[in-house]
Amino acid sequence: MSPLLDVQNLTVDYLVPGRPVRAVDNVSFSIDAGEIVGLAGESGCGKSTAAHAILGILKPPARITGGRILFQGRDLVGMDPAELRAFRWRHVSLVFQSAMNALNPVLSVGDQFVDMMRAHEPLSKREARERAGELLQLVGIERSRLKSFPHELSGGMRQRVVIAMALALRPELIIMDEPTTALDVVVQREILQEIERLQQELGFAVLFITHDLSLLVEFSRRIGIMYAARLVEMAPAAALFARPEHPYTLGLMRSFPDVTGERVVISGIPGSPPDLGSPPRGCRFHPRCTRVMERCGVVEPRLLATAVDRCVACHLYGESA
Amino acid sequence: MVAIPTSLRNEAPVILEAEHVSRHFSAGGSFLPWTHRGVVHAVDDVTLQLRPGRITALVGESGSGKSTVARVLARLYPPTTGRILFQGENVLTWRGRRARAYRRQVQMIFQDPFSSLNPVKRVEYVLSRPLLVHHIVPAHRVRERVHELLTTVGLVPAAEFAAKYPHQLSGGQRQRVAIARALAVEPAVLLADEPISMLDVSIRMGILNLMLDLKQRMNLAFLYITHDVASARYVADEIIVMYAGHVVERGETLTVLRAPQHPYTRLLLSAVPNPAAGLTRQRLEGRGEVRTIVDPPPGCRFVSRCPLAEDVCARTTPELVESGPDRWVRCHLYPRSTGPQGRVSHD
Numbered sequence: 001m002s003p004l005l006d007v008q009n010l011t012v013d014y015l016v017p018g019r020p021v022r023a024v025d026n027v028s029f030s031i032d033a034g035e036i037v038g039l040a041g042e043s044g045c046g047k048s049t050a051a052h053a054i055l056g057i058l059k060p061p062a063r064i065t066g067g068r069i070l071f072q073g074r075d076l077v078g079m080d081p082a083e084l085r086a087f088r089w090r091h092v093s094l095v096f097q098s099a100m101n102a103l104n105p106v107l108s109v110g111d112q113f114v115d116m117m118r119a120h121e122p123l124s125k126r127e128a129r130e131r132a133g134e135l136l137q138l139v140g141i142e143r144s145r146l147k148s149f150p151h152e153l154s155g156g157m158r159q160r161v162v163i164a165m166a167l168a169l170r171p172e173l174i175i176m177d178e179p180t181t182a183l184d185v186v187v188q189r190e191i192l193q194e195i196e197r198l199q200q201e202l203g204f205a206v207l208f209i210t211h212d213l214s215l216l217v218e219f220s221r222r223i224g225i226m227y228a229a230r231l232v233e234m235a236p237a238a239a240l241f242a243r244p245e246h247p248y249t250l251g252l253m254r255s256f257p258d259v260t261g262e263r264v265v266i267s268g269i270p271g272s273p274p275d276l277g278s279p280p281r282g283c284r285f286h287p288r289c290t291r292v293m294e295r296c297g298v299v300e301p302r303l304l305a306t307a308v309d310r311c312v313a314c315h316l317y318g319e320s321a
Numbered sequence: 322m323v324a325i326p327t328s329l330r331n332e333a334p335v336i337l338e339a340e341h342v343s344r345h346f347s348a349g350g351s352f353l354p355w356t357h358r359g360v361v362h363a364v365d366d367v368t369l370q371l372r373p374g375r376i377t378a379l380v381g382e383s384g385s386g387k388s389t390v391a392r393v394l395a396r397l398y399p400p401t402t403g404r405i406l407f408q409g410e411n412v413l414t415w416r417g418r419r420a421r422a423y424r425r426q427v428q429m430i431f432q433d434p435f436s437s438l439n440p441v442k443r444v445e446y447v448l449s450r451p452l453l454v455h456h457i458v459p460a461h462r463v464r465e466r467v468h469e470l471l472t473t474v475g476l477v478p479a480a481e482f483a484a485k486y487p488h489q490l491s492g493g494q495r496q497r498v499a500i501a502r503a504l505a506v507e508p509a510v511l512l513a514d515e516p517i518s519m520l521d522v523s524i525r526m527g528i529l530n531l532m533l534d535l536k537q538r539m540n541l542a543f544l545y546i547t548h549d550v551a552s553a554r555y556v557a558d559e560i561i562v563m564y565a566g567h568v569v570e571r572g573e574t575l576t577v578l579r580a581p582q583h584p585y586t587r588l589l590l591s592a593v594p595n596p597a598a599g600l601t602r603q604r605l606e607g608r609g610e611v612r613t614i615v616d617p618p619p620g621c622r623f624v625s626r627c628p629l630a631e632d633v634c635a636r637t638t639p640e641l642v643e644s645g646p647d648r649w650v651r652c653h654l655y656p657r658s659t660g661p662q663g664r665v666s667h668d
Contacts, residue, residue: 042521184382184548189592211522217596241596255522257529257555259578259593265323266555268526272491 002073003030004172004205005054005092011066012046012053021276023049023062025229028303033172036199036206038220038237040213040252042273046229047209051175054207055094056084071173089120093166095159097178102162103150109136109161110146117168135164139194156187163195167202175207180215192219214256217241222309225249228274228284231303235310245312248285283315291316325533325555335370335409336542337394337427337510342367342403344389348615359615363389365566366641367403369544371510376536376543378557378574380550380589384614386566387546391512394544395429396420425455428503432515434495438487444471444498445483451505470501474531493524500531510542511535517552529556550593554578562586565614565622568641572648582650584627621653629654 012024024046031037039047052058054069056076069076071091079087088094096102104112113132114125123131133143139160150158159179166174176195180188196219199206208220216223216237223240225233225248233246244250251269271288274280280287286296295315304318305311312318344364350356364386371377379387393400396412405412412423431437438447448467452458458466464483471479474497487495496516503511513532517525533556535541547553553560553574560577562570562585570583581587614622620635621627627634633653641651 042523185550185594186382186588186592189594212594213522214596215594218594251523255526257526257551258597259551259554259590259595260597263325263554263575265325265530266526267530269523270527272493272524273521 004033004035004072005031005207006070007050007054007067008070009067010050010053010064010069012049012058012062013065015061015063019277022229022279023276024053026067027226027229027231028067029224029231029234031173031205031207034199034203034205035222036208036220038208038210038216038223039226040210040216040223041226042211044228044273044276045226046276047226048177050226051094051177051207051209055088055092055175057088057094086120089116089166089171090169091171092173092175093169093171095162095166095174095176095179097181103158105150107149108146109148109150109153113146113165113168116165120169131168132164135168136161138167138198139164154187155183156191159183159187159191160194163191163198167198167204170202171204173205173207175209177209178211179208181210181212188215212256213252225252228279229276230284230313232285232314233310233312234303235307235312239307239310245306245310245317246285246314247289247291247316251288251290283313333372333374333540335372336407337371338406338409339367339369339390339394339400340404340406342390342393342400342405344386344393344398345401362566362614362617364393364400367563367568368641369561369568369571371542371544373509373540373542374536375558376532376545376556377559377561378545378547378553379561379563380547380553381563382548382589384565385563387563388514390563391429391514391544391546394510395427395512396423397429425506426508427510427512428506428508430496430499430503430511430513430516433519434492434499435487435519437499438495440487442486443483444485444487444490447487447498448483448502448505451502455506457506466505470505471498473504473535474498474501475527476501491524492520493527496520496528497531500528500535504535504539508541510544512544512546514546515548516545518547518549525552532556550578550589562589565617567622567651568649569623569651570649571641572645576645576648582644582648582655583623583652584629584654585623588626621651 008028010024010027011022014021014023027050041047049062053064064077110129110132114128117123117128117131129146132146136143136145141157141160153161180191183191208216210216220237223235223237224231225246227248233249240249244253254266255268257266269288274284282298283296283301286292289296293315301313301315303311303313306317342364343366346361346363348361349358367390369377379390381387392398394405399413407423415423445467448470449463452463452466467483468479471482476482476494476497490498517528520528529552532543536543545553545557557574560574561568562583564585570577570581570586578590581590619638621639624630624634631653639651639653641649642655644650644655
């Protein structure tokens with residue numbers, strides 16, 4: 001069976017005068033129908049840019065300069081804007097980090113639903129409002145909240161509203177870009193449980209983007225790790241947690257203190273992520289890597305399979321190891 | 322693996338203390354009584370003690386009042402009621418020279434190292450100003466001291482970092498400069514308000530480890546304010562959990578987190594991402610919205626979300642009672658008479 005989404009060698013450049021900055025460099029991954037896939041990395045690693053590229057909402061100076069994005073076999077790269085508009089929300093929708101910014105502050109929640117749905121489907125206002133009410137109930141918000149304005153809702157409720165909107169046209173894929181980062185931890189867990197319940201009920205696939213690897217390990221089936229514009233490891237969540245292969249993945253996992261278990265000193269990762277305008281040669285992680293070898297500063301490691309369902313870009317593994 | 326040492330309680334005298342501190346804000350309106358929109362009880366009846374060589378974590382969700390506590394302690398604004406004691410003396414009456422001395426002794430570190438450093442000044446300037454203003458070292462020794470401070474916070478080679486501008490530094494390095502600036506005036510107390518929440522995950526541990534190192538080497542008293550229970554567990558000797566302006570639970574970090582008593586602390590812990598536990602764990606029990614802190618009605622402030630709430634919880638506000646050795650909880654499930662010592666926390 002072919003995957004729902006197949007990203008092949010995606011490359012995105014920020015075409016700024018002087019030197020273009022490559023924000024996503026030759027990234028490939030796929031998502032099956034109904035699968036939850038996580039993409040983790042630090043700020044500036046290109047994970048959000050990759051998501052925006054998939055939705056075709058990159059803003060200049062960012063541009064896709066290479067690769068293909070196949071959704072149900074159709075290439076989204078180079079699709080004309082009108083086609084893309086009809087495609088978004090219906091097939092792929094997006095939940096942003098900041099629900100406050102995603103919602104229009106001067107329109108009631110109901111009006112925003114109606115606008116969005118009528119832009120895509122021939123519905124009367126009444127029908128759209130009826131559907132909107134059902135959607136709100138689906139995410140655990142009272143129907144009467146259709147009359148509310150965004151500022152009258154708590155952060156968690158706003159995020160639920162945005163999730164309800166993303167569900168409105170029953171898309172096959174929902175991209176969630178740090179959907180719970182701005183929320184308190186209790187609300188975060190409520191929202192995640194809600195997403196999980198809806199996902200099981202409705203069967204959509206999720207691309208979940210976050211810097212919080214510990215959250216991703218719990219929530220997703222497979223996880224991709226990005227570092228400095230490149231995908232450095234991809235593996236099933238449980239395997240990644242049990243046996244991280246890339247030294248960066250291991251470092252990331254050691255950056256989160258435990259809430260249970262023994263209290264021991266953990267170190268994080270020395271140094272800082274590189275400037276994408278002038279990334280290090282060879283493996284981009286080598287200046288911070290504890291297992292660095294001579295080759296790492298010279299030759300860029302390729303992403304190679306280490307098992308049927310996992311791959312890693314590191315000289316410690318694969319053909320040359 | 323190296324275990325993190327915990328400082329035992331009561332080994333050092335209290336240096337800074339908040340005593341039944343409350344801070345209320347007007348919710349809006351003018352001086353005209355009919356425009357009055359109520360009073361926000363940001364912080365109500367908070368008592369805490371900071372000791373040299375100890376890190377106390379103040380944990381809570383946004384709006385719980387934890388930053389307000391730090392700001393009151395730093396005298397950025399006065400408490401509505403209650404006292405702030407520094408080495409046993411009420412600092413709220415201090416003016417002029419003594420007030421300045423207090424500000425030197427109690428330093429704050431802010432969340433955002435991108436806005437807390439002057440972008441047009443080199444690190445050398447940022448660190449030498451407090452040294453000169455407070456006459457910490459004679460002028461000819463300033464450069465040397467700046468380099469020492471940079472070395473202390475792990476920015477080596479110091480000479481190289483001293484010559485840089487903030488924009489040439491990463492977030493973690495900037496936060497280290499902010500810490501060095503706080504240390505420049507040789508304070509006794511550091512109030513760190515979410516010092517790692519804006520940093521990249523891979524460099525957060527470096528800052529937490531620096532805090533542990535400073536606590537031990539310089540015998541500093543730390544107040545670590547955070548929403549992240551895991552990081553509080555990592556660095557703190559004592560933990561104070563706040564909810565809607567109230568301290569709901571307090572005690573030795575590992576004791577509290579091993580066996581949380583207050584239903585909110587339990588909810589908070591069950592919500593923390595924990596890959597080892599996996600998704601098989603049970604669903605959250607807490608439900609409902611946060612109760613308002615604008616003119617709060619009597620009763621427990623957690624009652625609207627508490628899975629164990631009883632009638633009494635909505636009627637009377639529970640007291641903070643000692644529920645065990647060096648442990649306090651504000652919950653009707655722990656009436657004061659049944660505490661092991663039967664003692665009220667503050668009399």
